[in-house]
Amino acid sequence: MKSTRTERRWPVLLAVLLWVWVIWTACLPAPAAAQSRPGATITQMRLEQADDGVYLGAAVQFELPSLVEEVLDKGIAIYFVAEAELFQERWYWTDRKVAQVQRHMRLAYQPLTRRWRLNVSPLPITGAVGMGISLNQNFDTLSDALDAIKRIGRLRLGDVAEIGDEPLHQVTFRFRLDTSQLPRPFQIGVVGLADWNISAERTARLALEKQR
Structure with missing residues (x-):
């Protein structure tokens, strides 16, 4: 009798274990590929000394989500x-x-000319304040405009005397899509949306290279 009861319990026990396994696997985090989100990667940082100061150059890689496009x-x-x-x-x-510098970039599509305009300024580009001192560039395609944004060149950190003559310098570089400068309704709408979370940060000890 005991062996019969034990045999009857085995299917029930297996069923319970199966359900526990199903629930447990459902609660596990998704694989890394499924959890991928829009972002950015800093692929290059370079510290250069020129006659008029010390400059940082960097390269960023990212893909613009379709929602942002x-x-x-x-x-x-x-x-x-x-x-x-x-x-x-x-x-x-x-x-x-020792030094801190920012570069603000505004990208917009011009329907009349069917071209892309990129404004670059050391100050936030809000109204006439940033636009008045910004450098303007026009591009035929969105891809060309994004390539210009990804190449961060000649960020002036200061004079050589201010930077110092140490063999290595610790530099932190950050890059992000700034939603705080979007129109107010869009700022509210994009809160928490992964498509708008394009950012990267990298810290490295860089040697000061002579500009070629």
């Missing part, structure tokens, strides 16, 4: 910010920030 096609401008900080390392205390 749709916003651009409607005539709404989007904004990117590149920021660099240079620190002096101190063994006896926290590192001292």
Whole structure:
């Protein structure tokens, strides 16, 4: 009798274990490929010394999500910010920030000319303040405009005397899609949307190279 009861319990026990396994696997995080989100990668950083100062160059790689492209096609401008900080390392205390610089970029589609306009400014491009001191570039395609945004060149960090003559310099570079400069209704609508989370940060100890 005991063996018969035991045999009857086995199918029930297996069924319970199967359900536990199903629930457990459903709660597991999705594979890395399924969790991929729009983002950016900093592929290059270079510190150069020129006659008029020290400059940082960087390269960023990212893909523009289709949702962001749709916003651009409607005539709404989007904004990117590149920021660099240079620190002096101190063994006896926290590192001292020696220099900080920002670059603001505004990308917009011009329906009348069917071209893409990129404004570049050291200040946030809001109204006439940033637009008045911005560098304007026009491109035939969105791809060409994005290539210009991804190549961050000649971010001036300061004079050589201000930077110092250490063999290596600690530099932090950040890049992001800045939703705070979008029109107010869009700022509310994009909160929490992964498509608008394009950002990257990298810290490296760089040697100061002579500009060729």
